[in-house]
Amino acid sequence: MARKKRTTPKKEVQDYRHDAKRKNNPPAGIAAQGKIQEKPKQEYSYNxxxxxxxxxxxxxxxxxxxxxxxxxxxxxxxxxxxxxxxxxxxxxxxxxxxxxxxxKKSFTADPVALHIHERVSAKAILKVAARENVQRSLFADPQQDYAEAVDFYQHDVDWANRLILGDSLTVMSSLAHREDLAGKVQMIYIDPPYGIKFASNFQPTVFQYSAKNSDKDQDLTREPEQIKAYRDTWSLGIHSYLAYLRDRLYVAKDLLHDNGSIFLQINDEHAHLLRNIMDEVFERENFIAMIYFQTAANQNAHRIQRLYDVLLWYKKTPEFKFHQMFKERTQSQIESVFTVKDKISGEPYKPMEMRFSKQSEEYKRLAKAERLTPNRNNWMRCPNDFPYVKYDNVWTGTVESTFSKEKIYVVQTNKNVIQRCILMTTDPGDLVLDPTCGGGTTAFVAEQWGRRWITIDTSRVAIALARQRLLTGSFDYYKLKDEVNGVAGGFVNETVPQIKRRSITENTALDPIFEKHEPILTGKLETLNNALANITPEIRTKLHAKLAEKERREGKRSITDADRRRWQLPDTAWQEWEVPFDTDPDWPEPLQEALTDYRNAWRAKMDEVNKCIADVSECKELVDQPIKDSKRIRVSGPFTVEAVQPAEESLDLNSPIGGEPEDPTDTFEDEDEGHEAVNAEAYLDKIIRLLKNDGVKFPDNKTMKFATLDPLEGDVLHAEGHWEDSDADQNVAVVFGPQHGPVTVMQVEDCLPIASRRGYSELVFAGFSFDDAAQAVIQKDPNPRVRIHMAYINPDVAMDDLLKETPTSQLFTVFGLPRTELKAADNGEFIVKMKGVDIYNPVDNTVNSAGADKVAAWFIDSDYNGRDFCITQAFFPDKKAWDKIARDLKSVVDPECFEKFSGTESLPFPSGEHACAAVKVIDPRGNEVMRVHNLRDLEY
Incomplete structure (x- = not known):
């Protein structure tokens, strides 16, 4: 008969939602349509x-x-x-x-505006895969009406976790002073760069995560924000590194809750310096511990091996939140502490001093609970009294293997390190901040343990990797203590009793148990002693011979008290503490039965005794062992991908874009507006000169050069000119994006009407990157009188001395849009086919027409509203990206759907309220390009 195919029970897919609120940040698509209240730069003074x-x-x-x-x-x-x-x-x-x-006795941090570019919900994507309808509430979208939506930062909306692209100093200042998060972050984890070499600090692409420490140009990152971060950090070597970290520690302290903790990860090369800085910022008395965690198992070092990195742990105030964590005792720990073995059972114990008289009730309870040593002068502490030990400041089990499947980032910390920090210092629902996102480990661990999180990085590669890691992750669903209060009410954790001496000596509940079992055991012992009469001299001789044979064969030390009890039987009777634990086959059957009967009664008593002791013992909560709900599985909760809005005034020469790298000798001098303006003017002069000499390369390999190109001073438009071989009335205006940020939708919408009013026929936006909302506006080509071009500036222009060779041609390139096709599907639905994209390679300064398999990721918003991009379908050419979640959810979502999420064709989707579908493509360097399809253009 054929076996019935086993069916996997269908699990319910959930995510954790938090009752906390956050401010309504500007959605990138309508950021230019509302007013953002000006906030003064925040000044931080230090000693x-x-x-x-x-x-x-x-x-x-x-x-x-x-x-x-x-x-x-x-x-x-x-x-x-x-x-x-x-x-x-x-x-x-x-x-x-x-x-x-x-x-320099103080510094300032600009509380910049943070724009929401994407809303991400793993649960929404799974619903699409399961062919279910998706509501915008899954994305924690507040769905505000227009008037409220453009009233930025004035309304509280539902919490969504946050992945932010930008400089941590300005982002943290914004969180503290625009969003009222000062004093509300429970734990901060900082993992700054360790080394001074540029190549060792950043990962150039999502696929290149091995640490090369190479000086080759092709192995260096080209992200302008990363270049600026490196120069800010290392322009004066260790001196600027210390200033860079000190400034961020001051702002981090501003965000930290009064009972919060901060951890700074570093190696032993700079740990002593950073401890002094943290003493200055957080005060020496708030130092908690220096934790050493293992990062390598073995190194082929010429001298002593360096196997550990360091965590510096500080609190903000004397009172701080702390949960003791425990780990199971190892065998070596048991052997080193419990050095004496019980002569009968062979179990180890530790003799402990007691100060009771032998007539006291306390002593009697220890005796009746069988907790006295053989000499009856000490009580026995056993390993099972509490089979755990506290964590100390040396952590093992924290090595991140180079070949680990979870390793996605060049400098990735093992998640066990961050997990222990989070569990020791936070509760479910608390807010965790990591201003050094990297591969997103802190966010991933915080999500796993039900904490809210915010993570920040200057690298688009880091943001892309963290987004994928969170989106494709799956977690156990932990049971909640209070379903009404949700995650903030805490998890139901495993507990373990910790038996102490007073659990026995002061436990009056034991007395009735002793009274109940003593008569029974007395009767059983009497029967056992009566059975000794069946022992003949021949049997005694035989038993003595067994004892002698073992001693001869294995040595005198091999003889245990249990052996003597079994083979050296008393002449008339056993005392209760002399009774053997096991029988011998040569014993008479009545004696064997009597001992078995006695021991059964004894075990019944001891089971009750041990339970009574455990019941009154203090239970320790194991915060790293919450109880799992096997009927549910969890995915990441909703989060937003955000970016810093570069300061509006930075487009003006009088308020610089960011300027040339400063003379290192001036790094710590007081800054003044004149100095900054000179830097901005120098940058614009340089970039205009390069554009005039090189022209703009278009997708058809045609290069348009300028016959004239002159700067416009004090204007939002930076230059004007004419193309070569064009009509005299074909005026071209040029606008440059920030030196260390993207061209934004605000910049596009500010400049476009001005260019139209002044009669320019073409408008070139030149930037190192363009945010998605800006791309969407440019694609719409909203002004028929002005043709708009997006020209990407070769990032090598900003790298200067960091490269051995700086390119001098093809510096400004207009890319094509993602090559996507909108197709009709059955039942009035639509499908998007991804054919490829132009990928710019800054190493060899070429634009390559690549297939869909060469991108890092591509996403669809099947009902794009023009405000922010809600990912409803996510595609990763890496076929392993969805493997784990596909296995975990095979009872919920057809595995073939996950296979499609590695392909080039979307799942069918219906037309939504806005009848628009947006496609966003992420290239290997984290850059984004977007195309918007109007579904009404496709007729059935």
Whole structure:
């Protein structure tokens, strides 16, 4: 008979939602249509109290001592000079000083606006795959009416986690002062770059995650934001590195809750310096621990192996949230602590001192609970009393293998490290911040454990990798303590009793158990002793021979107390503490039965005793072992992908775009507007000169050169000119994006009407990148009198000294749109076919027409509303991307649907309210291009 095919029970797919609120950030598509309240730059002052050195005097008077002492030999010192010497000799708390620190006593952070570009919901994508309808509520979209939607930052909306592209200093300032998150972040995890080499700090593409530390141009990142971050961090080597981190630590402290914790990950090369800085920012008394976690199992080092990195753990105030974590005792730990073995059972124990008289009730309870050592002078502490130990400050099990399937980023921390930090210092529903996103490990772990999260990075590659990791992840569903309060109410965790001496000595509930079982055991013992009469001299001789044979064969030390009890039987009777635990086959059958009967009664008593002890013992909660709901499985909750809006005034020469890299000697000098304006003007002069000399390369390999190109001073339009071989009345206006940011929709919508009014026939936007909303507006070509072009600037223009060779041609390139085809499907639905995309390779300065399999990802918003991009279908050419979630959800979603999510053709989708479908393509360097299809253009 054929076996029935086993069916996998269908699991319910859930995500965790949080009751917390957040401000209504501007959706990128309508950011230009509302007013963002101006916020002053936030000034942070620090104690201004060369290689970094420890200093002990607050004003440098100690440096004057040699000179003043020489003067004292020549003449009497003045009162002021005497006071200087006295002050310098006083004891002061030390602080870390580095080049330029005393010149700059404060810094400012601009609370920039953050624009929402994407809304992401793994649950929504799974519903599409299961051919179910998708509601925008799945994306935590507030669905505000227009008037409220453009009233930015003025309304509280439902929480969605956040993946933010931008500089962490300005983003954290914005979170604190635009969104009222100051004092609301429970835990911050910072993993800054370790090394000074440019190549070792960043990952150039989503596919290249091995750490090469190469100086070759092709192995370097070309992201302008990354280049700026590197220069800001390392322009003066260790000196600017320390200033860079100190500034971010001050802003992070602003965000941290009063009982919050901050962890900074670093290697041993700079740990001593950063500990001094954190002492300065968070105060020395708020230092908690320096944790060493293993990062390698073995290294072929010429000298001592470096197998550990360091976590510096600080609290904000003396009172901080902390959950003790435990790990199971290892066998070596048991052997090192429980050094004595029970002579009967062979189980290890540790003799513990007790100060009770043998007539006390406490002593009697220990005796009756069988917790006294053989000499009856100590009580026994056993491994099972609490089979766990506390975590200390040396962590193992944290090595991130180079070949791990989970490794997606060049410098990726093992998730066990961050998991322990999160579980020790936060509760479900608490907010976790990581201003150094990297591969998104902090966000992934926070999502796994039901914490809210915000993560920030300057790299588009990091954002792309983190988005994919979160979108394709699946997690266990943990049971909630309170379904009404949701995640914030906490999880139901496993608990384990911790048996202490008082669990026995002060446990009066044991007395009735002893009273109940003592008569039974007394009767059983009497029967057992009566059965000894069946032992003949021959049997005794035989049993003694067994004992002697074992001693002869295995040695005297092999003989246990259990052996003696079994083979050296008493003449008349056993005392209760002498009774054997097992029988011998040569015993008479009545004696064997009597011992078995006695031991069964004894075990019944001990089961009750041990349960009673466990019931009154303090239970320790295992916060890393929540109870799973096997009927449900979980995916990532909704999150937004956001980006910094470059300052509006940065388009004006009087308020610079960002400027040339400053002279390193001026890095710490007080900045002034004139200096910044000179930098902006120098940048624009340079970029205009390059554009005039090189022209613009179009997709058909045609290069349009300028006959004239002149700067426009003090204008939102930066230059005007004429193409070669064009009519005299064909005027061209040029607008440049920020040096360290994308061309935004606000910039496009500001410049387009001005260009139209002034009679320009063409408008060229030239930038290192374009945000998706800006691309959508340019594609619409909203002004029939002005033709718009998107020209990408070769990022090598901004790299200067970081490259061995800087290109001088094909610096401005107009890309084609993603090559997508909208097709009609059955039942009035639609399908999008991805045919390919133009991918710019900045290494060899070429534009390659690539197939769909060469992109990092492509997404569809099947009902694009022009505000923000809601991912309803997500495609990753990496066929393994969906493997884990496909296995976990095979009872919910047809595996063939996940196979399609690695393909080039979308699943069918209906026309939505807006009758628009947008396609976004992510190239291997994290850059985005987007195309919008009007579904009404396709007739059935």
């Amino acid at each position: 201004p109290h060369l290689p970094p050195n420890l200093r002990f005097d607050p004003n440098g008077d100690a440096d004057k001592l040699p000179e003043l002492l020489e003067e004292a030999q020549q003449r009497p010192l003045t009162a002021e000079e005497t006071k200087t010497i006295a002050d310098a000799l006083k004891q002061h708390e030390p602080w870390l000083e580095w080049s330029g620190k005393q010149k």
